[in-house]
Amino acid sequence: MNAARKTDFDIVTRWDMEAEPEELTDILLDPQIVSKWATTVFLACQVVNRGEADGMDMEIEVHTKGFLPHSFFFGGKVTALDPHRWIAFDVYGDFTGKGRMDVEPSAPGRLRATFDW
Numbered sequence: 001m002n003a004a005r006k007t008d009f010d011i012v013t014r015w016d017m018e019a020e021p022e023e024l025t026d027i028l029l030d031p032q033i034v035s036k037w038a039t040t041v042f043l044a045c046q047v048v049n050r051g052e053a054d055g056m057d058m059e060i061e062v063h064t065k066g067f068l069p070h071s072f073f074f075g076g077k078v079t080a081l082d083p084h085r086w087i088a089f090d091v092y093g094d095f096t097g098k099g100r101m102d103v104e105p106s107a108p109g110r111l112r113a114t115f116d117w
Contacts, residue, residue, distance in 0.1 A: 011095075013115040021084040021103045021111055028087065028101070029055040031062075041065065048075060055081055061093075091117060 017024075027033050031045040044063040051058035058078045065071040074093030081087045086102045099117025106112040 011115070011117055015113045015115075016106060016110065017113070018110055020109065021105065024103055024111060024113060025055075025084050025087075029058065031060045035062075043071065049077075051078060054083060055087070089117075 027037050031047050035042040035045040042062055042064050046061055047058070048061055049057065049059040055078050059075060061073070061075040063071060063073050072094040074091055074095045076089045076091045076099075079088050079090055079098075084103065086100060088098070088100045091097055091099055095117070097117060099115065102114045102116075104112050
């Protein structure tokens with residue numbers, strides 16, 4: 001029997017960092033900075049479509065890796081956002097689906113970013 005299989009899963013990543021929400025937004029909406037900022041995760045990042053000035057409709061393609069000896073290629077497009085609070089995106093490629101990043105201050109000069117996709 002040749003039945004197509006679909007695998008659904010959730011990936012949740014939490015980052016605690018020394019930064020203000022505005023700083024993280026500026027980094028995430030500039031793919032040239034992302035690959036320099038998180039060099040152990042983002043091996044390469046390029047803009048496919050710059051989108052609107054606030055980041056809406058921005059589309060990027062990335063080459064990324066984690067702790068395992070695998071790397072992944074995928075693209076993403078910003079579909080909704082509330083600057084400095086959250087960004088929603090569609091993802092395609094090695095990962096396919098939808099995701100969201102929520103940002104909240106956790107202490108003076110610190111924030112917690114949660115990626116859920």
